[in-house]
Structures are given as C-alpha cells and as structure tokens.
Amino acid sequence: MIPLGIKVKRLLITLITSSLFLATGFDYTYAAPEQNSKQSPFILGNDQRVILIDAGHGGVDGGTSYGSTLEKDLTLAISRKLYLILRSNGLDAVLNRFDDYALSDENRWFPSSSRHRRDLTQRKGLADAIPTSVVVSIHVNWAPSSTKNGPLVLYRKEGRSYILAKAIQNQLNQLYDVNIRPEHGKPFFLLNKITATTVIVEAGFISSPIDRVKLYSPQGQKEIAKAIANGIAVYLTEI
Template identity: 25%
Template sequence: MRTIFKRLLALAAVGALTSATAEARYFRTVVIDAGHGGYDKGAQFGQVYEKHLCLDTATRLQNYLQSMGFKTVMTRNSDYFVSLAERVAITQRYKDAIFVAVHYNFTYRDSACGLETYYANGAESQNLAQMVQQNICRKVRATDRGAKFARYYVIRNNTCPAILVECGFVSNPTERQGMKAAWYRDSLAKAIADGVMRFRRDG
C-alpha cells in the first residue's frame, strides 16, 4: 500500500510540474522593454545612442509580434525615462505575459563583438533566452556569445519568463555600422519575434 501511495504521489508531482510548465508557456502578451530613454542615453559612440537603437528595434519587434497575433505592451514608446522598478511593475499588471528587454552593448575594447541574451529566473526564461539567441545569431550571422545567466534588475525581479537581449556592440566599428542600418535592426526584431513564437509553440 505504501509503495502504491508513493507512486501516486510521484505521478501527481510529475503532472503538476507538466501543468505548470504548460501554463508558463501559455501567454498572449509580450511586454517589450526598450532600454534606457530620456536623459539615460545608454551606450554612446559619437551620435549613435543606445536609447534610439533600442526604441527603434523594440518598435519593429512590436510590429512583428502583433502580426503574429500577440498582444504587446511597450514600457516606453518614445524618448523618455522609465525607472527599472516601473518597467517591472508594468509587466506585473499582466498575468499572461513574458518580458523581452532590448539593449545594445558597449565595452572599452572595440574588438569585442557579438550578440548575447540574458535570463535570471527559472528554466522557462532560460529556454526563451536560448531560442531567441539562436535565432538572432542565425539571422544576422553574428558571433554567438551565448544565452547567459545574469542578475539584471528587470529580469531578476520579474516572475514571468523574462530575458534581456544585447543586440551588438556600439563600441565595435563593424557592428556599429551594421546597427545604424534599418535592415540590421529589422532583422534582429524579426529574429526575436520568431524566437518568441518558437518558445510559445515548442517551449
């Protein structure tokens, strides 16, 4: 009897885990967080500001996701400052959401290059990060810096699947030239959207 009882408990636990995983993948809303904004310019080289790159890419991402049938919420849709706490608070208003932050990178070594995607909480966020990372690197044929764990505020404090995508280095001359072109930002946006759809479908 004890053995049967233990097996039932084990099956129930597996069922609960499967249900929780399926529920985590069921989402209709994508909160798109264009990094920086307003007085917070982010990375900068000459007249190339990260805040502008982020907003343009995020707006393109919004258009692609909407065409795929997702509801989208932008944490900012113009050039103004939004605190990190408010970006998280916006996401928490939606119970059926995932969170995608769009950023561009910078380092004082201009040879550093490539794309990377960060996650902080749980297997769902890691899966989402890996799928988006694979897509963006394939789409623009950039150096794959991987899907990585990090504790950035906006992904650490979100309870839904949450990622932060670094779309190339403003400090790298070749990548900077690319990101100044609309086709590059559009390709990244499409690749992120495809990664989100893949996560929704295959998780």
C-alpha cells in the same frame, strides 16, 4: 501597487499607438525560423500570451553611446520594429515606451530619490500590472575593445527564461554568424524582480564597427527584430 491612473494611461497609449503603427502599411511580415520552416509558430494565436517589450533607457537616461549615437535611440528603434512584427502576426504585444522619455518620470508611487530605481520599478510595475507571460528587454552592449562583437541574451535563473534566451540567442547567432551562448544575468534588477519569463537582449556592441552596420541601419534593426521575434516564436512552440 501602481495607481490605476498610470495603468490606464499606459494601456491607452499602447492601444492608440498600435492602431497608428499598424495602419502604416510597412512590410513587417514574419520570417519563419530555419528549424521550423514548414509551419509558422505564430499560428498558435495569442492564448493570453502577452509579450511585454521593454525598450531600454530613454529620456535623460541615454544608456551607452558611440559618438553622438545613444543606446536609448537604438533600443527604441529595434523595439518598435519588434512590436510591429509581433502584433502583425497576431500576438498580444505591449511596448512600454513609443518615444524618447524616461519611465521614471511617470513613477510617482515609489518613494525613492533615485531616478534609476524609479525607472526600474516602473518597468517591473508594468510587467505586474498586465497579464504578462514574456518580458523581452532590449539593450545595446559596449566594450573597451572594438574587436568584441555579437549579440548576447541574458536570462533569469529559471527554466523558461533559459529556454527563451537560448531560442533568441540561436536566431541572433545566425544573423550575426557567431556562436555565442546565453548567460545568466545574475546582477540585473529586472531579471531578479520580474516573475514572468524574462530575458535581456543585448542586440550587439555599439563599440564594434561590425555590429554598428546592423544597429545603425533601419534594415539591420528590422533584421534584429525579426530574429528576436523568431526566437520568441520558437519558445512558444516549446512550452
């Protein structure tokens, strides 16, 4: 069980930071998916649909990299934009980190010497501590070959997670002009341990010069975030 102090601290950070972000006046308006252009799925309202955005890595854990660019910075940038889009359209969204720090630093309740395991259990702990219905974990991929490119959505072996993964994958495929199928992420801790509908979004390959055009630019990151938000919206109309 997560100590109450950690739960309260997380929720306070979310509420305070969301107020600051939403006051910026940036245009993060929702772009309706092509297959549902007549009506925005966000008209559904929140209806206890809490969406937890998991910004991958952070702090000492930089994730993968290309040159001096680290995965943790790209995942945070995309996650913050996704958070703003969802919140500005009336959905209850929570972002588990708004800055560059390791979630393992706040985990003093799990008795493990492994920083990586404390990090993962802290992410799962937050999903358990709030009434989460959807978890979207944002990551960036890497491959030995620079020719491999495109987004990939991984899902837990469960019907709703597959529906969510397929919806997000379809939107990202349109953005990247590719035809990639979502995959079962069998070995991943979050997909195995979190009971809510959960997917991992590999937003592109940092090793690909094609994908880096989107991953590195604020406009490209916003387009990725919009595609993910569109996929979430489509999912919410289907369940």
